[in-house]
Amino acid sequence: MDYDGYGSDALELAVDLANADQAGDGWASTFCAAHHEWFTDGTELALTRTESRAAGTTGDLVRQVALAESQAEVVERLNALLALATPKPYATDHDGSLHLHYAAPEAGALEQLTTTVAMGLSQVVVQHGWQRLGVCAAEGCGNVYLDTSRNGSRRYCSNTCSSRSTVAAYRARQKG
Numbered sequence: 001m002d003y004d005g006y007g008s009d010a011l012e013l014a015v016d017l018a019n020a021d022q023a024g025d026g027w028a029s030t031f032c033a034a035h036h037e038w039f040t041d042g043t044e045l046a047l048t049r050t051e052s053r054a055a056g057t058t059g060d061l062v063r064q065v066a067l068a069e070s071q072a073e074v075v076e077r078l079n080a081l082l083a084l085a086t087p088k089p090y091a092t093d094h095d096g097s098l099h100l101h102y103a104a105p106e107a108g109a110l111e112q113l114t115t116t117v118a119m120g121l122s123q124v125v126v127q128h129g130w131q132r133l134g135v136c137a138a139e140g141c142g143n144v145y146l147d148t149s150r151n152g153s154r155r156y157c158s159n160t161c162s163s164r165s166t167v168a169a170y171r172a173r174q175k176g
């Protein structure tokens with residue numbers, strides 16, 4: 001998996017976790033199952049209730065980084081997230097290209113998830129700047145997104161939210 005560049009896979013995992021619906025006891029197990037390619041083969045992906053709560057805390061911290069309005073806030077929140085990680089990096093070419101994994105392959109699902117998310121997010125923020133991470137401006141959305149546009153001008157998580165907001169603004173102008 002690739003930790004470089006805006007399209008960083010690990011950052012996508014972090015963003016997905018921040019946007020996950022934490023309703024119900026099984027949400028974190030469902031999340032891990034849906035992202036099983038991030039875990040070492042054979043990892044038990046069903047999380048306990050306590051582990052699910054911890055996964056939720058990790059997702060909330062990713063969101064807090066996206067919501068940060070100053071570099072001081074980013075540093076504080078990133079470090080809170082990194083404090084939860086237990087990195088044990090190793091090199092691998094399991095997919096044909098040489099790259100790093102950050103979590104010990106024998107670690108439990110929660111540890112693999114937390115460490116991969118914390119390290120992936122930190123790498124991208126440190127390399128590309130925290131302004132690239134945002135929260136969708138569309139009414140009622142609130143999704144965290146990564147801005148991969150050239151000039152960093154994105155405000156919405158998706159084209160759907162962007163056009164929905166354009167239509168809403170147009171209607172508001174017509175009314176006014």
Ligand SMILES: [Zn+2]
Binds near residue numbers: 094
């Ligand atoms: Zn990999």
Ligand SMILES: [Zn+2]
Binds near residue numbers: 137143157
């Ligand atoms: Zn949105």
